[in-house]
Amino acid sequence: MMGARITLLGSQHEALKGFLESHPHGHEMAAVVLFKRLRIQVEGVSDSDRYLAQEIIPFEDAWVTGSSPSHIAFNLAPLREIFRRCEDEGLVFGFVHNHPAGPAEFSDVDEKNEYTLIQALSNRNGPDITFVAMLWAEEKWVARTRSAKAPRSSESVRHTLVLGKQISLYGYKESSDTHCEVQARQTAAFGQPFVDILQSLRVGVVGNGGTGSPFATLGARAGIGELVLIDKDQLDASNLNRVRGLVRADIEQAKSTTLKAFIENIGLSIKVAAVVSEVDTDPIAVDALASCDVIIGCTDDFSGRELLNVALYVYAQPLIDIGLGGRVDEGKDGYPYLRYHYGRISTILPEAGQCLFCQGVIKEVWIRAQHARRDNPAITAEELKGRYLEDGATDAPGVGPFTSATADYALATLFDLIKPFRRFPPEVRRDMFFVDFVKMGIHSHETAKDTECPYCGTHKFLLLKESSRLNRPSLGKRYEFS
Numbered sequence: 384m385m386g387a388r389i390t391l392l393g394s395q396h397e398a399l400k401g402f403l404e405s406h407p408h409g410h411e412m413a414a415v416v417l418f419k420r421l422r423i424q425v426e427g428v429s430d431s432d433r434y435l436a437q438e439i440i441p442f443e444d445a446w447v448t449g450s451s452p453s454h455i456a457f458n459l460a461p462l463r464e465i466f467r468r469c470e471d472e473g474l475v476f477g478f479v480h481n482h483p484a485g486p487a488e489f490s491d492v493d494e495k496n497e498y499t500l501i502q503a504l505s506n507r508n509g510p511d512i513t514f515v516a517m518l519w520a521e522e523k524w525v526a527r528t529r530s531a532k533a534p535r536s537s538e539s540v541r542h543t544l545v546l547g548k549q550i551s552l553y554g555y556k557e558s559s560d561t562h563c564e565v566q567a568r569q570t571a572a573f574g575q576p577f578v579d580i581l582q583s584l585r586v587g588v589v590g591n592g593g594t595g596s597p598f599a600t601l602g603a604r605a606g607i608g609e610l611v612l613i614d615k616d617q618l619d620a621s622n623l624n625r626v627r628g629l630v631r632a633d634i635e636q637a638k639s640t641t642l643k644a645f646i647e648n649i650g651l652s653i654k655v656a657a658v659v660s661e662v663d664t665d666p667i668a669v670d671a672l673a674s675c676d677v678i679i680g681c682t683d684d685f686s687g688r689e690l691l692n693v694a695l696y697v698y699a700q701p702l703i704d705i706g707l708g709g710r711v712d713e714g715k716d717g718y719p720y721l722r723y724h725y726g727r728i729s730t731i732l733p734e735a736g737q738c739l740f741c742q743g744v745i746k747e748v749w750i751r752a753q754h755a756r757r758d759n760p761a762i763t764a765e766e767l768k769g770r771y772l773e774d775g776a777t778d779a780p781g782v783g784p785f786t787s788a789t790a791d792y793a794l795a796t797l798f799d800l801i802k803p804f805r806r807f808p809p810e811v812r813r814d815m816f817f818v819d820f821v822k823m824g825i826h827s828h829e830t831a832k833d834t835e836c837p838y839c840g841t842h843k844f845l846l847l848k849e850s851s852r853l854n855r856p857s858l859g860k861r862y863e864f865s
Contacts, residue, residue, distance in 0.1 A: 386541035387432045387528050388585075388676065389418075389515065390699045392846075393547025393734055395436050402441050403481040403519050411455040413447070415440040415465055416477035418515055419846070421698070423674040427643070427656030428585060428609045431541055433674060434475060434515055434528075435699050437846055440465060452483050454492045459503050470508040472848075476500070477515035487520040489527070498534055505531035517543070524553035542583045544676055546699060548735045548813075550800045555583040565651060566606045577802045578606050582652075585609040586797075587675035589662050589691060591638040592616070593625035593786035594705045594793070595681030600627045601794055603646045609654045610646065611671050612639040615661040625783040663690040666858045673698045673852075679793060680704035680729075685749045692739045693853050695731055696844040701800060704729040704739060705793045707779040707786065709821075724779065726789030726818040728796055733845055736814030738838035742830055785820050792818055 391399075395416075403412045417440070421433040442457060449456040469476050478500055480493070493516070501514045514529040516537070524543040529536070545551040558579050566578045586607050588599045591614035599610055618626065618633045618641065628645030629638065639657040646655050660668040663686045672678065672691075678700050680691045688704065695702040709724030729742055739745045755762055799805045807813055812827040819826065837843035852858035 385429055385431060386539055387434055387515075388541050389434045389436070389517070389524075389526055389543040390676075391436045391543065391545045392699060393545060393732075395439060396545045396547070396551075398439055399479060400519060402439075403479070404483070406450070406483070409452050409483045410450040411452065411480055411483060412450075413442045413455050413457065413478065413480040415442070415462070416479050416515070416517065417465075417469065417472075418475040418477050419473075420475045420513065421673050423670045425611060425656045425658075425671045425674050428611060428654045428674075431585070431674075433676075433698075434477075435846065436477075437474060453490075455480055455496075457496075459499070462500075462503070463507065466504055466507045469504070469512075475513055475515055476504055477517060479517040479519070482518060482520035485521050487518070487523055487525055489516070489518060489525065493518070497529060497537070501529050501531055501534045505534070526554055542580075546701060546732050546734070548732065549803060550580075550677070550701060552580045552583060552801075555579055558582075563652070565604065569605060573798070573802050573804075577798075580801050581606040582608040584676045585611065585674065586677045586679060587611040587613060587672050588679045588681060589613045589672065589687065590681035590683070591626075591642050592622055592681065593781045593783070594707075594790045595679070596627040596629065596638070596642055597787040597790040598679055598681060598705070598793055599642060600646060600649075601791065602797075603649060603651055603653050603655075605794065605798075606651075607653065609656075611656045611658065611675055612642055613658045613660065613662050613668050613671060614639040615659055615665075622781075625781050625786045627787070661687070663687045664857075666852055669694075669852045669858055675700060677797065678702045679797075681790070685745050685753050688739055688745045689750055690853065692731075692745065692838060693844055696733050696838060696842065697847045697849065697853055699733050699846065701733075702729075702731045703793050703796050703800075704731070704744065705789050706744060707781070707789060709779045711780065721821055723822070724785060724820045726785060726792065726820070727815065728789065728792050728818070729815045730796055730800070731814060731839070734842075736839065737830060737832070738836060741833050741836055741839055742815050788820070789818065 402414060406412050416436050417438045418434040419437050424430055446457050446461045448458055497516050504512050510531050512531045516527050518525045526540040526543050527537040540554055542555040543553040570578050584607060588595045591612050616638055617635050618629050618638050620634055629641050633641040637659040639659050643655045643657040658668050658671045662668045672694055678691060680702055691702055706727040710722045711719045712722045714720045730736055731738060816825055816827045834840045851860055
């Protein structure tokens with residue numbers, strides 16, 4: 384699955400669509416989209432860049448020298464300042480237009496326009512530039528990329544991903560057969576396009592234990608095309624009650640690499656990368672995370688969750704975060720019993736849903752306590768309390784049926800983002816719900832909407848321009864453009 388991947392926010396998609404379709408006489412319209420290019424290689428999966436739309440610049444009337452329902456002509460002079468910005472800010476120039484009456488494919492006129500643009504760009508910005516062309520026609524996006532080193536040739540993108548309240552994919556490869564009998568029942572339930580969309584996605588799974596391993600194994604069987612598994616921990620004997628695909632012989636081996644081997648041995652058409660590192664401290668893990676279309680959070684690490692909470696906005700990714708909680712009491716017989724126990728599924732998109740801080744899943748004081756424990760593993764609860772810190776841990780033992788069931792709900796949530804099938808009752812939120820394993824119910828609770836939240840309120844981190852990875856100097860310079 385070669386080819387670049389393009390990501391648009393839902394608001395960007397609506398703005399472009401509205402502008403392109405606004406000509407009073409149904410003529411072609413054009414705009415510039417400036418992209419951030421994430422050129423990140425992850426061993427085990429395809430070499431596939433991500434282009435994240437940063438800014439939309441509609442063509443002004445004065446730039447257009449002629450148009451009709453089947454063509455648009457324009458002056459290059461007004462675009463030279465945008466060319467300069469691309470060079471100064473490390474952005475990629477994208478030319479976007481429409482075919483009001485179709486077809487949904489590039490024309491000979493488009494070929495000439497793109498060649499003219501990339502020649503002008505390379506004359507101004509050098510021979511190493513890339514160029515994105517996008518076409519809106521027949522209610523879908525068609526896109527391709529070009530390189531100044533081979534301006535006459537183009538490469539179709541793998542897909543264009545639009546992130547609104549759900550996931551919409553355009554331009555993905557359509558299967559000519561039943562996509563193999565393994566996914567036949569999903570095809571029967573959701574249709575062939577659903578299976579093809581799953582096949583096009585790269586999904587990152589952060590944490591490969593009790594929830595991450597069942598999600599990854601079932602996700603692979605479901606037809607996800609690429610998985611990036613991120614976990615620094617080795618398998619312990621105590622993990623064997625709930626992990627999927629790992630056996631006693633794997634004890635003291637890295638969870639991510641052994642899980643990768645298991646998934647590959649299933650014999651499905653999936654590519655898997657294993658990153659043995661900690662996502663909030665290792666730049667290699669952050670880059671692997673940034674390369675993904677969707678992130679599944681399966682870590683019980685508050686600092687790791689904080690990083691995912693930033694990354695979903697900076698790298699424009701849906702985050703499905705999984706957690707378990709509850710309380711164990713002592714019964715009259717002297718043995719423990721589950722007073723309550725639940726699985727949580729939080730679903731946050733860059734422009735929809737409350738962030739993990741606003742949902743109460745993570746708190747600054749818990750993160751600081753975790754950092755204090757990293758600095759001094761022997762620190763006591765009393766010492767933490769003396770520093771006004773608290774752990775935030777819940778009494779939720781990792782028991783296989785509960786961890787696996789929560790992971791299954793998370794995979795079903797990904798399905799619902801691709802092709803909505805759920806009918807939520809009014810009292811259950813789409814961005815956060817709990818599965819109660821004791822009372823056997825599904826519920827949500829209300830949380831205050833913080834309009835000043837830098838994540839989901841003011842969107843301070845949305846498509847953030849980075850000087851270092853996620854603007855964290857400790858993680859070093861951001862991904863290289865080699």
